[in-house]
Amino acid sequence: MPDRQGGTVPMNGLDQLYQQVILDHARERHGHGLRGSETAAGTAESHQYNPLCGDEVTLRVAVGTTAAAGQPIGGEATGESVVSDVSWTGDGCSISQASTSVLHDLVVGRTVAEAGDLVAEFRAMIRARGSVEPDEDVLGDAVAFVGVGRHANRVKCAMLGWTAFEDALARAGGASGPDGGTDDGATEEAGR
């Protein structure tokens, strides 16, 4: 065995997976703590569970309508549906906690359509297994999760909060439903 002294344990590529953004978000957990009422209009909740490790997340989405610019006075509301709030609670690893935190920062204030596109983009990045360069202009901090796709048994961790968001958004009536499927367990199963 080679010499390995305390505190100087060599690590293979760990920082490529756990980028600083992820470590920070895992600690700060933006949007953590459920807000509002699940029964309020335009609000819906989703609970997702990872049977592999028992991680779970409950995520609540509130959808509102913007007053569109140039809206005629007294006319029909033509504003777009927007994600007015995302809040969540749950137990999980740093990947699942951080990805849900990043999700919160990225989607609150976006239109429902934009948020849906973002989820699709994120899922495509994770499923690409690290084979494509993600577009930081689109994904922002979420590009930090590109390395997660290389670890088949961590894919579900990264997708947990996003799957909950997609599901809650559909329930809130803000979207046509999950696009591209939520069956991220297909790759997760490989790590069992």
Added chain:
Amino acid sequence: MAATTASTLPSGAVVADGGDGLDAEELTRLRRDFPVLSRTLGDLPLVYLDSAATSQRPFAVLDAEREFLERSNAAVHRGAHTLAEESTDAYEGARAAVAAFVGRDADELVFTRNATEGVNVVAMALTDPASPLALREGDEVVVTEMEHHANLVPWQRACARTGAVLRWAGVTDEGRLDLAGLDAVLGPRTRVLAFAHASNVLGTLNPVPALVERARAVGALTLLDACQSVPHLDVDLGALGVDLAVFSGHKMLGPNGIGCLAGRREVLAELPPVITGGSMVEKVTMEATTFREPPQRFEAGTPPVSQAVGLHAAVRYLRAVGMDRVAAHEHVLAARLLDGLSRVAGVRVLGPTTAEDRVAAVSFALDGVHPHDVGQVLDAAGIAVRVGHHCAQPVHRRFGVTASTRASAHLYTIPDEVDVFLDALDGVRAYFGRA
């Protein structure tokens, strides 16, 4: 080689004390038998501490399987040609050897796909009203809170089908079986007591003879999940007195795809077949079929012949080392693991914190860091551990966690590996900014 003195623990397992079991020189030689142990990850040597999930295989096992396939491979129990005869001899020879290894006769050992299938075969057989042992409404099945899902879910299903009631004994804060709680649930209605010899999460060795005595007192059948004991201890199922037991090949240096259901012949004889088809029948007409005696009754279809050959080689290997010495060696490793973990800040061991009546599978929670993250950091240091609920959610819930990290040893594990693991673990909380 230090001299060892064998003693019988309350668990019924024979464990040597006073010696290390395997000295450094022997370990070095023995490790060369396991090709995967020379693997490196990046520049780092593999430190394999996940043997409780699956053990590594020596050349002797790999070669035996390959030689069989290269020379004799044929269908067993049929055909008059030489290869068929050789294959049948190899398969039945494996049965006899594996049976003897656990203190049973050849006709008392059924080869299954895995240990899980073994439990299912028994549980489903007991739902057949044709069996004199059949579960009926109002009967009770007793398990423990520390069971692997494989020794829990089949009983839940059997109870649901028959109207029997599932009851269980809890686990103490120290991770031992709550014997008073067990006595409270055992009674005249108990038909089955199914329990782990060693918990795959807590490492706890249960006092088998004491549990068998209690089951006998109420006339209940006993089924022992021996997956975590047979690979690591000298286990004599006959002496332990259990009616039935299951264990798996891949945890005892053998191949995947083969497990064993070992039972007293009188009990096996009273179990009807569950999986039916070829190989397990006597006379078949369009209307009806008569079944062969055990063990063939439970081996429908083409059996895992080359796997049996591999398992035979694994048993030979374990015997050559000596199970008492394997146990003594792992006892030392368990103590080293537990002692080391007690010095790592933020660690809470699930299960007994001393090596007494315990196997060398140690699960723990690390304050502020999720097991998946622990496992990932350790992996980056070349260390393989198990993370998750280890197919035992209830016992994790019992200790207030959803998952844990588990380090487990086998005969080829060396103290240095335990130290490398402890060293790396010591840096995990700091990495995540929790220390």
